Amino acid sequence: MGGEMLRCDGLVRCYAWAIPRPTFAFQRGTHLSDLNFSHKFPRLFQRNWPQSALDKQIGDIDIDDLCREYKQLVLDAPHRGSVSKPYIVGHSGIPTSTAGSNRREEHIAIALVNMPRRWPLPNGGWFNYIDYQIPLKAKRNDQGIGKIDMIGLSDRGRIIVIELKVIGESKGISDPPPTALMEGIRYSAIVEANHDQIKSEIEQEHGLIVSDERPVVLVLAERNWWTSWLGVSAAGDWGSQFRKVADAVQGQLGLSIQFAALDNCNLIYGADGVAPRLTKVPMHYDVSLSEPAVFGAPLSV
Numbered sequence: 001m002g003g004e005m006l007r008c009d010g011l012v013r014c015y016a017w018a019i020p021r022p023t024f025a026f027q028r029g030t031h032l033s034d035l036n037f038s039h040k041f042p043r044l045f046q047r048n049w050p051q052s053a054l055d056k057q058i059g060d061i062d063i064d065d066l067c068r069e070y071k072q073l074v075l076d077a078p079h080r081g082s083v084s085k086p087y088i089v090g091h092s093g094i095p096t097s098t099a100g101s102n103r104r105e106e107h108i109a110i111a112l113v114n115m116p117r118r119w120p121l122p123n124g125g126w127f128n129y130i131d132y133q134i135p136l137k138a139k140r141n142d143q144g145i146g147k148i149d150m151i152g153l154s155d156r157g158r159i160i161v162i163e164l165k166v167i168g169e170s171k172g173i174s175d176p177p178p179t180a181l182m183e184g185i186r187y188s189a190i191v192e193a194n195h196d197q198i199k200s201e202i203e204q205e206h207g208l209i210v211s212d213e214r215p216v217v218l219v220l221a222e223r224n225w226w227t228s229w230l231g232v233s234a235a236g237d238w239g240s241q242f243r244k245v246a247d248a249v250q251g252q253l254g255l256s257i258q259f260a261a262l263d264n265c266n267l268i269y270g271a272d273g274v275a276p277r278l279t280k281v282p283m284h285y286d287v288s289l290s291e292p293a294v295f296g297a298p299l300s301v
Contacts, residue, residue, distance in 0.1 A: 070188075107276035109149055113150060115278075125155045126301040127160050129150055133148075156211055163218070167225055181217075181219060185257075192215060246259075
């Protein structure tokens with residue numbers, strides 16, 4: 001089944017594909033307005049992953065339990081539409097913050113979104129970055145619910161939930177890999193729960209066609225973030241376990257979970273009404289977590 005190619009602002013954007021999302025025979029839950037989501041979904045919202053024996057911690061993840069939490073979160077997710085709040089909030093491409101060790105990730109995300117081009121996906125095809133810092137909370141007391149770093153749209157019109165990880169200005173390696181993976185998976189569940197509204201907003205704001213397929217989860221990080229974590233000897237061989245978990249979740253849920261690296265970014269921070277920018281266009285790479293060569297050749301469209 002195919003779709004019609006769109007052109008918007010002179011750029012070829014995407015194809016539309018009429019592929020229905022899977023459905024589950026779960027009882028729709030009540031929105032957890034008075035409950036911390038991390039209490040009901042402890043694995044999806046787990047943030048504490050000590051470096052020591054990280055491989056064992058990842059290997060001990062109960063895949064059935066993780067997938068059960070995903071399915072239930074789709075039913076219990078907050079809905080911004082219920083309180084007349086959008087997901088695509090009209091970002092200007094200029095940050096509200098200036099340089100700082102904890103904001104480098106945000107400025108890189110904005111710089112990438114500000115580059116209107118096709119970017120390659122590790123599993124084939126391409127995508128556009130659409131927006132950054134996508135809010136997911138419907139109410140202030142939606143505890144544990146954050147923002148999506150970036151979303152994109154593939155050449156098939158599939159929403160891409162992008163979890164971005166970078167090296168901070170202090171040279172810290174930030175969150176461990178399973179934190180990034182769990183964030184991407186749980187954000188995917190919330191996007192799926194609100195697919196119709198998000199689809200409508202993207203189509204109206206960006207002139208694109210969005211398919212009904214499940215989101216792609218893309219864990220995207222600078223090359224030195226990946227190599228730094230793979231170089232933590234106390235963590236053990238976490239890479240192969242990480243890939244196994246992702247493959248198992250894909251098999252059960254029908255998600256696409258992909259890992260990619262981008263060149264270490266030379267960032268010029270935005271400030272005083274000026275957008276952040278990268279001094280060169282970063283190449284994207286497939287990430288192998290079970291081979292001696294961590295990165296493949298640069299990906300191309």
